[in-house]
Amino acid sequence: MRYTLRQLEVFLATARTENITRAAESLAMSQSAASGALKELEQQFDVALFDRAGKRLKLNELGRVLLPRAQGLLEQAGELERVLAAHTEMGELKVGATLTIGNYLAVGIMARYMSEVPGVRVVLEVDNTAHIADAVLHFQLDIGLIEGEMQHPDLDVTPWRDDELVVFCSPQHPLAAQGRLDDEALLAATWIVREQGSGTRQTFDRAMHGLLPRMNILLELQHTEAIKRAVEAGLGIGCLSRVTLAEAFRRGSLVPLTVPERDFRRQFYFVLHRQKYRSRGIERWLELCQAM
Known part of the structure; x- marks a missing residue:
């Protein structure tokens, strides 16, 4: 394999911060190590992933194409690491829900989910439809439960309940x-x-x-x-x-x-990123929602 997971981590952190120094700090690396990892990734494939303007690094077209795939690959690697460490198929799940769903439906689902695997962690973020969809789009949430209709080429929006x-x-x-x-x-x-x-x-x-x-x-x-x-x-x-x-x-x-x-x-909807790895935890959460 011509790239490492660490190189992908540096790539994602740089895409998020648009600055190699801040990317290195977020990964607890030295600036030189982070810069070297990103440079090696680009040189190995003879490509440029960022447009450089001074100290600011802005994703170019190829970088934007690579971003969700790199994110998905790292999430799968993280899922494997959690399985090996915790001896369970379910790791941390980050769920976003709109106010109606979050305050009146999601807590019951979360209690059922957590009772199945003691020690599993669920993070529930409650906000409006636009915010939840944007967080799913940028891989800040694993799954969203929304009330409003939403269309985006990178999002998979599926009807849930009336x-x-x-x-x-x-x-x-x-x-x-x-x-x-x-x-x-x-x-x-x-x-x-x-x-x-x-x-x-x-x-x-x-x-x-x-x-x-x-x-x-x-x-x-x-x-x-x-x-x-x-x-x-x-x-x-x-x-x-x-x-x-x-x-x-x-x-x-x-x-x-x-x-x-x-x-x-109206309908309630599930929203997931099309490039998102569907872990066992996500699949089980969807099953519990459907069973309500």
């Missing part, structure tokens, strides 16, 4: 007695909704097509619980996943509103 949004208000709100809302009522209402970039907001905007520019959106909040509290306080009406509202509906602190002319159905 969901729907529900418009809701406090029991004391004037619309609570009305129950059914037409377009006129939607335009007259004051809204508290999720922020741009979230899957929930994406579905809401699509459902309100034709009305959105004229709607009175008072607050855009990142957290589901903050929206529920604001609606309970009578600041306006909201629209969130039915999954997040089930307990509040049972308590009676919030009430659902029917909007027959609008379609709030």
Whole structure:
């Protein structure tokens, strides 16, 4: 073999930092050793992987092609090392989930996953759809569970389960007695909704097509619980996943509103990088999600 895993590590660290000194520091190497490893990798194949401008190294076209393959190869090597060290098929799993999924579904899956292999570690990052998809794209997460639709040539986005949004208000709100809302009522209402970039907001905007520019959106909040509290306080009406509202509906602190002319159905999705090595841990996580 004409290259080493260490050379690939230096290549990836340099691509990430765009500076050989910072790359060396991240790998606990000397600057000269890191520079030599990268130079040897390029010389062995008579190629250049970076465009050099002073001390900054920017991936060129060949470097961008090599990046996901090198990342995948190192992840497989890391998986093998963890198996040999821990005598298990499952190593650390880095999962990203959007707020609805992360707060209401992913924790249960994580508990089941970790109970199967005592000592296995799961890192759960919760953020909006755009952030999770970007982290998967850059190999910062092994798998994402998202609410919004996402298209990217390097991402494999697979439907997981059905969901729907529900418009809701406090029991004391004037619309609570009305129950059914037409377009006129939607335009007259004051809204508290999720922020741009979230899957929930994406579905809401699509459902309100034709009305959105004229709607009175008072607050855009990142957290589901903050929206529920604001609606309970009578600041306006909201629209969130039915999954997040089930307990509040049972308590009676919030009430659902029917909007027959609008379609709030959507799906949750798995998102993985197309070049990502599908470890046994990833496969088992997907199986547990499907079994919910």
